[in-house]
Amino acid sequence: xxxTLRWYAGARGRLLMFNLLVVGATLAVxxxxxxxxxxxxxxxEQAQAQTLADMNGSLxxxxxxxxxxxxxxxxxxxxxxxEYQSESAKLQQTQQALQHSLxxxxxxxxxxxxxxxxxxxxxxxxxxxxxxxxLLHAGHQRHLQRNDMLSGLWQAQLPLYQLDAQANSxxxxxxxxxxxxxxxxxxxxxxxxxxxxxxxxxxPRWSALKLAGTLALQRDRVVTALTSLRPxxxxxxxxxxxxxxxxxxxKALVAMLNGDITHYVQLVAQQSEARSQTAHRELDSIIGFxxxxxxxxxxxxxxxxxxxxxxxxxxxxxxxxxxxxxxxxEKSVNVPGLARRDELGDLARAFNVFARNTxxxxxxxxxxxxxxxxxxxxxxxxxxxFALFDNAGHLVVWNAQYAELLGIPPRExxxxxxxxxxxxxxxxxxxxxxxxxxxxxPDGRTLELRFSPVPRRGxxxxxxxxxxxxxxxxxxxxxxxMKAVGQLTGGLxxxxxxxxxxxxxxxxxxxxxLPPGTLATRVERARQAADRAAQLTQRLLAFSRKQALYPxxxxxxxxxxxxxxxxxxxLLPGQQLIVDAQxxxxxxxxxxxxLENALMNLVVNARDAMEKQSGEIRLRIWNQRVQDxxxxxxxxxxxxxxxxxxxxAEVRAQVFExxxxxxxxxSGSGLGLSMVYGFVRQSGGQIELxxxxxxxxxxxxLLPRAAEAAQAxxxxxxxxxxxxxxxxxxxxxxxxxxxxxxxxxLHQLGYLTLECGDGESALTLLRQTPDIELLISDLMLPGRxxxxxxxxxxxxxxxxxxxxxxxGQDLRQTPVTLPLCxxxxxxxxxxxxxxxxxxxxxxxxxxxxxxxAATAESLSR
Numbered sequence: 001x002x003x004t005l006r007w008y009a010g011a012r013g014r015l016l017m018f019n020l021l022v023v024g025a026t027l028a029v030x031x032x033x034x035x036x037x038x039x040x041x042x043x044x045e046q047a048q049a050q051t052l053a054d055m056n057g058s059l060x061x062x063x064x065x066x067x068x069x070x071x072x073x074x075x076x077x078x079x080x081x082x083e084y085q086s087e088s089a090k091l092q093q094t095q096q097a098l099q100h101s102l103x104x105x106x107x108x109x110x111x112x113x114x115x116x117x118x119x120x121x122x123x124x125x126x127x128x129x130x131x132x133x134x135l136l137h138a139g140h141q142r143h144l145q146r147n148d149m150l151s152g153l154w155q156a157q158l159p160l161y162q163l164d165a166q167a168n169s170x171x172x173x174x175x176x177x178x179x180x181x182x183x184x185x186x187x188x189x190x191x192x193x194x195x196x197x198x199x200x201x202x203x204p205r206w207s208a209l210k211l212a213g214t215l216a217l218q219r220d221r222v223v224t225a226l227t228s229l230r231p232x233x234x235x236x237x238x239x240x241x242x243x244x245x246x247x248x249x250x251k252a253l254v255a256m257l258n259g260d261i262t263h264y265v266q267l268v269a270q271q272s273e274a275r276s277q278t279a280h281r282e283l284d285s286i287i288g289f290x291x292x293x294x295x296x297x298x299x300x301x302x303x304x305x306x307x308x309x310x311x312x313x314x315x316x317x318x319x320x321x322x323x324x325x326x327x328x329x330e331k332s333v334n335v336p337g338l339a340r341r342d343e344l345g346d347l348a349r350a351f352n353v354f355a356r357n358t359x360x361x362x363x364x365x366x367x368x369x370x371x372x373x374x375x376x377x378x379x380x381x382x383x384x385x386f387a388l389f390d391n392a393g394h395l396v397v398w399n400a401q402y403a404e405l406l407g408i409p410p411r412e413x414x415x416x417x418x419x420x421x422x423x424x425x426x427x428x429x430x431x432x433x434x435x436x437x438x439x440x441x442p443d444g445r446t447l448e449l450r451f452s453p454v455p456r457r458g459x460x461x462x463x464x465x466x467x468x469x470x471x472x473x474x475x476x477x478x479x480x481x482m483k484a485v486g487q488l489t490g491g492l493x494x495x496x497x498x499x500x501x502x503x504x505x506x507x508x509x510x511x512x513x514l515p516p517g518t519l520a521t522r523v524e525r526a527r528q529a530a531d532r533a534a535q536l537t538q539r540l541l542a543f544s545r546k547q548a549l550y551p552x553x554x555x556x557x558x559x560x561x562x563x564x565x566x567x568x569x570x571l572l573p574g575q576q577l578i579v580d581a582q583x584x585x586x587x588x589x590x591x592x593x594x595l596e597n598a599l600m601n602l603v604v605n606a607r608d609a610m611e612k613q614s615g616e617i618r619l620r621i622w623n624q625r626v627q628d629x630x631x632x633x634x635x636x637x638x639x640x641x642x643x644x645x646x647x648x649a650e651v652r653a654q655v656f657e658x659x660x661x662x663x664x665x666x667s668g669s670g671l672g673l674s675m676v677y678g679f680v681r682q683s684g685g686q687i688e689l690x691x692x693x694x695x696x697x698x699x700x701x702l703l704p705r706a707a708e709a710a711q712a713x714x715x716x717x718x719x720x721x722x723x724x725x726x727x728x729x730x731x732x733x734x735x736x737x738x739x740x741x742x743x744x745x746l747h748q749l750g751y752l753t754l755e756c757g758d759g760e761s762a763l764t765l766l767r768q769t770p771d772i773e774l775l776i777s778d779l780m781l782p783g784r785x786x787x788x789x790x791x792x793x794x795x796x797x798x799x800x801x802x803x804x805x806x807x808g809q810d811l812r813q814t815p816v817t818l819p820l821c822x823x824x825x826x827x828x829x830x831x832x833x834x835x836x837x838x839x840x841x842x843x844x845x846x847x848x849x850x851x852x853a854a855t856a857e858s859l860s861r
Contacts, residue, residue: 061261065128095132102122124260127253134242135250152225156226159222384405385464386399387402394415430449446467552590553587553588556703572612580619585621609645610642610643623635623636638700639698728753729746732756733781734781763790773801775803795820805818807823808827
């Protein structure tokens with residue numbers, strides 16, 4: 001149970017009493033100090049006011065006496081009328097200021113104590129005033145006399161000018177020039193007496209001149225004017241002497257006044273020193289009173305400190321030591337002072353309760369610290385950006401990856417930044433805060449923004465890097481798209497090959513049966529169109545990677561050298577093909593014919609991209625070692641570069657798709673680059689494209705390097721007719737038109753034929769007709785048996801039977817396991833059919849001879 005204590009019985013009451021005593025002593029010290037310093041300040045201000053009054057009067061008098069001397073000297077030296085009036089007025093003003101300063105000095109405190117000095121200064125000031133009046137009077141007389149002198153000089157100058165005009169130029173020229181010069185000197189000099197004396201010396205020479213008429217009259221005027229200058233010059237000289245005397249007397253009086261003023265200033269300094277000593281004595285007494293009261297305050301404070309240390313401090317120290325031991329981990333801590341009946345007892349009892357709860361709180365704090373460290377480490381180590389916003393949408397905390405992923409300098413992120421301004425900074429507009437949203441930054445990176453609400457805390461913004469995944473998704477989508485297009489084009493090409501086989505074969509049957517004329521020409525045009533359709537089909541197969549390729553080791557450099565003339569011929573006037581090839585170059589494992597077609601397509605596309613402008617198309621060939629994910633491989637790189645219009649990002653994304661073209665309608669099929677793409681990928685190489693609008697295009701082919709040296713292309717042997725009389729051939733094809741066309745060609749070659757449309761019927765005919773010597777089968781057949789299965793069973797049951805497999809797609813790319821037999825691609829020409837039949841008969845003959853030899857050897861054993 002808590003007891004209520006009287007206010008003076010507790011520690012707070014006793015401390016309050018001591019504090020009141022200390023405050024009282026401090027207030028007493030403060031009051032004494034305030035009153036004492038105010039009194040000292042008043043004394044100091046009074047002394048300063050008296051000293052300043054004495055100093056101002058003496059300094060003003062000294063200043064004005066100096067100004068009087070300066071004005072008097074300047075007045076004695078002036079020449080012009082206006083300057084004389086100005087300096088005279090200044091001297092009178094200075095004299096008045098001197099009288100005012102003398103009045104100030106007489107009113108100063110020290111003047112009353114020094115009447116003799118003040119009387120002497122007054123007497124000399126009056127004498128100075130008289131001297132100034134004398135100087136003004138003498139100066140005025142001198143100014144009037146100088147004006148008379150100038151008037152006489154000008155009167156002498158005028159007849160002299162008339163003599164110069166009337167006399168002969170050489171007559172008494174020296175005398176005239178000398179007189180002119182002296183007159184000019186006298187006019188412009190402040191003391192013209194010397195020049196006037198020299199003019200008087202020239203009078204006899206002027207009087208001795210023998211002149212007549214007007215010249216004599218002008219000479220007399222000159223002599224008269226010069227003679228009248230003499231008395232004026234004497235008066236001017238007397239005025240100069242009077243002015244100089246008055247000036248020297250003023251200087252002497254000013255010097256005596258300065259001495260008196262100096263003595264006065266010394267007296268002012270002595271009196272100021274005496275006043276300062278008086279103020280110091282007052283301050284010393286005030287400081288003594290302050291020290292006494294401070295000693296009293298120190299005694300009270302010392303006693304209070306002793307009481308606090310002995311009575312309160314020991315208990316507080318014991319409690320603090322107990323708290324220290326508890327903080328160091330001690331489980332059992334005895335708290336002293338539990339029996340006290342004051343505030344310290346309450347503190348000890350409260351701490352005792354706190355000590356009992358600390359053990360359980362320590363374990364909780366340790367667990368919370370571990371969790372906090374884990375959360376902080378996870379927050380800082382996250383690869384994704386993370387930021388927390390409060391309920392108002394203001395930024396609170398974020399990790400380093402947040403600013404890095406958003407592309408914002410870390411210094412621009414600060415607490416309190418609204419998330420709307422942050423999104424504006426990266427040019428992002430959110431459609432909803434509840435759904436994840438992908439955004440593309442200007443640098444090409446793709447980010448995923450997620451906002452998750454935190455109950456009563458705001459929301460969390462997570463920024464995920466999605467650039468790599470986006471690239472993979474786009475690549476996968478493009479790959480699936482190209483695969484689907486490839487499958488579609490491959491299937492279409494296969495069907496087209498069947499149709500073209502009928503068309504080309506049927507037209508070939510009429511080649512030598514029609515007489516020359518319109519009908520034969522029409523049939524020939526139809527055959528040529530069918531051939532072009534076959535080439536178009538081959539391009540579709542190239543894109544779908546199902547065309548028939550015949551790779552070999554090819555020297556790409558030699559192939560380009562041989563093709564250079566044809567490529568240059570395909571360009572427009574003003575365009576030039578530049579070939580830059582590394583020699584010796586590595587051989588490439590490639591189909592030479594298809595490579596020639598690909599290069600021709602690339603050069604023609606470069607020509608069209610330059611839009612009929614002149615320039616260079618550069619074809620580069622070099623050896624390159626490419627680093628893959630887990631290995632290195634050698635490639636022969638072929639690069640075609642133009643400086644044409646380039647492609648936009650939208651065009652570049654579709655450039656390898658079949659039938660896509662940017663040319664005008666009727667100018668292109670849209671299969672050129674798609675054929676190159678399919679051919680290169682089917683050959684195990686890569687194709688790269690670099691382009692930008694207005695910066696041209698670079699197409700780069702990375703062809704696999706051949707393991708062997710380049711070989712010359714084999715020269716096809718002309719087909720040799722074989723003995724086809726009475727030989728029976730079985731034709732197996734599910735397409736009736738293709739089957740019948742092939743049978744007609746065999747009939748023209750002299751063979752007998754049987755035909756059927758499925759594999760089971762073909763095997764039945766082979767069992768029923770042992771005279772069949774050759775089986776020609778299509779690969780794709782209806783039913784459970786395809787062409788490969790039929791040929792394989794026929795070879796097993798009738799080993800001597802010759803076989804030939806025909807298909808409209810590349811037989812090497814088919815997923816079906818093919819038997820060992822000769823092959824023929826659709827659509828075929830009669831010459832190709834003859835060659836394929838010859839190879840089939842030769843293979844059958846070799847196999848029969850080998851079997852007979854093996855049988856004979858076994859019998860001989």
